[in-house]
Amino acid sequence: MRHVIFRVEKERYGLPLSAVREVVVPPERFTRVPRAPSAITGVMNLRGRVVTVVELRQLLSLPEGPTPPARVVLLDRGRRDLGLLVTDVDGIEAVERVSTAPGKLTPAIRGVARLGGLGVTVLDPEGLDAAVVALFTHSK
Amino acid sequence: MTMDMSRYLGLFISEATDHLEALGRDLVQLEREGTATVVDSMFRHAHSVKGMASSMGFEPIAVLAHRVEDLVDAVRQDRGRLDRDVVDLLLTAADTMLAQVRAVAESKPADEASVLLTQLGNRYIAMTGKGLATTRVAKTTMSKPAATDGASTGTASGDGPARPAGDTAVEGPAGTTKPGTESTAQAGGGAASTSEAAGAQASGDTGSVAEKVAKGTGAGTPSGTSRSQSPVGIAGPTVDLAAQGLPLPPDLLTPPGTSPNVVSASGVPSVGAAEGAVAVVAAALGLVEPPPNDLVDRLKDAASVPVPAQTPPPAEVRSVLPPRVPAEARGPMQRWAVRLRIAPTCQVPGVRAFLVHKRLTNLGTLVDLRPALEELKAGRIPDGYIQLELETTAGDTGIHASLKNVVDVEVVSVKPAVAAPAPVVAAPAAEAARAANDATARTVRVRTELLDYFLDTVGELMLATARLREVGKVLPENARPALEEGVYRLHTLVKDLHDKVMTARMTPLSLITDRLPRAARDIARRKEREVDLVITGAEIELDRAILDELADPLMHLLRNCIDHGLESPEERVAAKKGPRGRVLVAVKRARDRVIIEIEDDGRGMDPAKLKSAAVARGLLSVENAARMSDREAFLLSCLPGVSTAKDITDISGRGVGMDAVKRVVENVGGTLEIDSEKGRGTRFTLRLPLTVAVVHLLLVEVGDEVFGLPIAKVVGATEADGEALSRSRETALLPHGNSLLPVHSLDTLVGVPAPPRQGARPFVVMDADSGRVALAVDRLLGQEEVVLKPLSRPLDLLPGLSGVTILGSGRPVFILDVPRLLSA
Known part of the structure; x- marks a missing residue:
């Protein structure tokens, strides 16, 4: 299946192409969301729609890195306007044979796959959605 | 070959849901004033659902609908058989079918509901003394949408494993799309009252109409008409499919031996036409009682709706209005x-x-x-x-x-x-073409998301136009007029488009009030109350977004009226009232507002009790309570946890709910008022904006963020030195009028870092749930009128936000719900 491949620092991640609406450059500034968990970067105006942007690094509890995030991957989730802030987007590749990912099992991660000799972590759109909602419900 | 039904699923779900909801409404009406037309209508709804479900292969739904139909039929024959228990049973059945439809919508198996089936069956046998007939269901396979895309030839044929032996069907060669192909659809045979073919009801009438239509298109379409180009072409395959789809149910469903049905289906619809065809199939399936002419109209209607080939399966296109019949050409006219x-x-x-x-x-x-x-x-x-x-x-x-x-x-x-057009038989093609031309008079079902998208995009267009105008201002003098003219023109067009989009979003309130009678009956039944629900003005329209928000609050208010407002029949008689309570839901339009009043003639509310309940919960000081007017006191019922209901029921009375009602009403830009008189009743008045909430905001700056405060809640603004204010238990107090208001600093409330400030700063005085408060802000930016956007997941999970808007600069700004911000 074709996946959009993007990076958080050096690590590569993939999402099914069908789950991604588009990739955009982040705006100069995000509007901060009052009382939102810290993983929520803020909201942005995408052609009249207000999109909530989540920093993928924080959502997956990855360590902080030196590279500023340069892309927003917008998920195609109906009226749920959600974007993932990532370091960069590499392109679209066919990803086959996903095997279990190492480490703690989280619904956001489907598994790992081999791509061009290197590993790529395949994300699960539904799981990502659930992880974002969980951020909001747990913080209370 | 099995029929790929998945593309019809969306239509099935929406049509079946409509029928079942209508069935529920009919039942409630029937109990009140059982007229023959209501029973007929119920029968029709049950029958339609049965037909649709069986041709879709949803056996549990079809079987249940069949039992319901039997029971309604028994009632139709003798209305004396109807009692409350039967209505209860039928309502439960309607609910169960709705649940089943929802289940299949989520591609889960529908519940068999065997207990209910037995109950219905027993009731039927007890009523009529007759045995039950079995329901026949088409064996169809539902393929996944993805698979449908691949199988783009989309052959829909009546040939299936369920075809009863003995049918002499003549199958057209697959792939035949020649318009000249003669379709001969005959469906004869008697309509057995309990076990007849579902859906198309294999009555002679219907069959002959099918034949007429099929022949009409087959022969009447000018040869060589390409099916997917001209409007006639579009009409062609749809009607053709009707010929194919119509006899399908009898083909698949008629029990062997009841009638020698001969079915011929020829012509395989092209994919492009299939969406339109859905409407026709549904019309055919849902068809029970309309007279033949009506059917012809409906088929023509459906046939004439041009449908783009790329429409995704859930799109629903359905014609409502009959084509306008022109006066006959005669004489010198x-x-x-x-x-x-x-x-x-x-x-x-x-x-x-x-x-x-x-x-x-x-x-x-x-x-x-x-x-x-x-x-x-x-x-x-x-x-x-x-x-x-x-x-x-x-x-x-x-x-x-x-x-x-x-x-x-x-x-x-x-x-x-x-x-x-000349007489019908001669030129059905011309008729269809004319109907296609007349398509403006028809309605089309559009998904609400699409309407939302239109509104968002038109809003963006307006912003883009404004930006263009700004750009024009820096151009050299001689280049400006041409641009300004263009921008002006663009502006008028966009504004016009905006008006149109807003109009398209207007939906009558009946969409939600139609559910109230049923709910009223259920609540009244459970509470052993007698209630007459009167609804007026439900035809008044509101923006779809507001309407969607209102469904729950209205239901809650209705519950409140019946559950707390109305007394039991004995109490009412003792109070010299009629034993039946009355709840009035009146919708009125007053200039740019819609007013919804929900009024009961029950016991009324006691302001003193509400005050003491609020004081007891520490939400109100004794002094404030003493000063409070009755009207303000009634609104205390909207505070979380304040309820004066003696008994706490599962229906209402736990003090939750009224606060939610108030919040929703205010979030869409409306207001809630409560009036009550002891012993006489209570009236809730909702004043709502007509269109998507345009709200007046006071924009304030905190740190480098901007927030909007609803002007309706702002009392005033003053400037003071924050350091110089007197304090009580760490909370600063701002003198305002002749009182001291607690000061909250907005930066900490919203969690936005702001540098500490010295000297004078602005304070905004606002109304909160329990009195006024002062908010310390960094800067007042002025007032603005904005279009409120509802918060989408996950933002709606945050307390203290009532919406979001996009300013002229393109910057998104949150609108704060200060009372919730303070309490959460």
Whole structure:
């Protein structure tokens, strides 16, 4: 299946192409969301729609890195306007044979796959959605 | 070959849901005033659901619908058989079927509901003394949507494993799409009352109509008509499919031996046509009682809706209005197509257009007018062109003469219009073509997300236009006029488009009030109350977004009225009232607001009790309580946890709910008022904006973020030195009028870091749930009128936000719900 491949620092991640609406450059500034968990970067105006942007690094509890995030991957989730802030987007590749990912099992991660000799972590759109909602419900 | 039904699933779900909801409404009405028409209508709904479900292969739904149909039929024969328990049983069945439909919508198996089936069956046997017949269901397979894409040839044929032996069906070769193919659909046979073929009801009437339509298209379409190009082409395959789809249910469902049905289906629909065909199939499936002519109309209607090939499966296109029937062409009366142009220099195009309209209506009957009259009067005439068709005896010279001395109007052409259709049998194709031309008179179902998208995009267009205008201001003087003219034109067009989008979003309140009678009955039944629910003004329209938000609050208020407001029949009699309580839901329109009043004639609310409940919970001080007016006191019922209901039931009375009602109403830009008189009743008044909440905001800055505060809640603003304020237990107090208000600093409330400030700073005084508060902000940016957008997941999970908007600069700004911000 074709996946959009993007990076958080050096690590590569993939999402099914069908789950991604588009990739955009982040705006100069995000509007901060009052009382939102810290993983929520803020909201942005995408052609009249207000999109909530989540920093993928924080959502997956990855360590902080030196590279500023340069892309927003917008998920195609109906009226749920959600974007993932990532370091960069590499392109679209066919990803086959996903095997279990190492480490703690989280619904956001489907598994790992081999791509061009290197590993790529395949994300699960539904799981990502659930992880974002969980951020909001747990913080209370 | 099995039929791929997945593409019909969306339509099945929406149609079945409509029928089941209508069935529920009928039942409630039936209990009150059982007229024969209501019973007939119920029968029709049950029967339609049965037909649709069985042809879709959803056996549990079909079986249940069949039992319901039997029972309704028994009631139809003798209305004395109807009692409360039967209504309860039928309502439960309707609910169960709705749940089943929802289940299949989520591609889960529908519940078998065997207990309910037994109950229904027993009841039927007890009523009639007759045995039960079995339900036949089509064996179909549901393929996944993805698979459908691949199988783009989409062959829909009546050939299936469920075909009863003995049927002499003649199958057209797959892939045949030649319009000339003769379709002979005959469906004869008797309509056995309990076990007849579901859906198309294999009655002679229906069958013969199918035959007529099928033959009509087969023979009547001019040969060589390409099916997916001209409107006629589009109509072609749909009607053709109707011929195919219509006999399908009898083919699949008639029990062997009941009737020698002969089914012939030929012509495989192209994929492009299939969406349109859905409507026809549904019309055919849902068809039970309408007389033959009605059917012809419905088929023609459905057939004439042009459907783009790329429409995704859930799109629902359905025609509602019957085609307008033109007057017969007779005698000297002739139909003329007239084209006019209003000069671009005309200052008052609306007046001129109106004059033209008046002159021409004096001559004869205006059959078609574009743009519509309201548009003309408003002067909205694209490029000045007006098209109309006029039936008159005056002839073209008469038309010319009558328009000769209208200033600024130029008659472009007057031609004889296409002749009125000849008798139906001769030219069904022409009929279909005309119906297609008349498509403007029809309605189309559109998904609400699409409407939301239109509104968002039009909003963006408006912003983009404003930006263009700004850019124009820095251009050299000589280059400006051309751009400004263009921008002006763009602006008018976009504004017009915006109006249209807003109009398209208007939906009658009946969409939600239609559910109330059923709910009222259920609540009253559970509480052993007697209630008459009167609903007026449900035809008044509101923006869809507001309507969606209102469904729950209205239901809650209704519950409140019946559950707390109304007394038990004995109490009522003791209080010299009639034993039946009355709840009135009145919708009115007052200028740019819609007012919804929900009123009961029950025991009323006691302001003293509400006050003491609020004081007991520490939400109100004793002094404030003493000063509070009754009207303010009634609103205390909207505070979380305040309820004076003696008993806490599962229906209402836990003090949750009224706060939610108030919040929703305020979030859409409305207000809630409560009036009550002890012993006389309670009235809730909701004042709502007509369209998507345009709210007045006070914009304030905190750190480098901007927030909006609803002006409705802002009492005033003052400036003071924050450090100099007196304090009580760490909380600063701001003198305001003759009281001291607690100060909250907005940066900490919203969690936005702001540098500490010295000296004077602005404070905004606002109304909160329990009195006024002062908010310390960094800067007041002024007022703005904005379009409120509802919060989408996950933002709606955050307390203290009532919406979001996009400012002219393109910056998203949150609108704060200060009371919730303070309490959460």
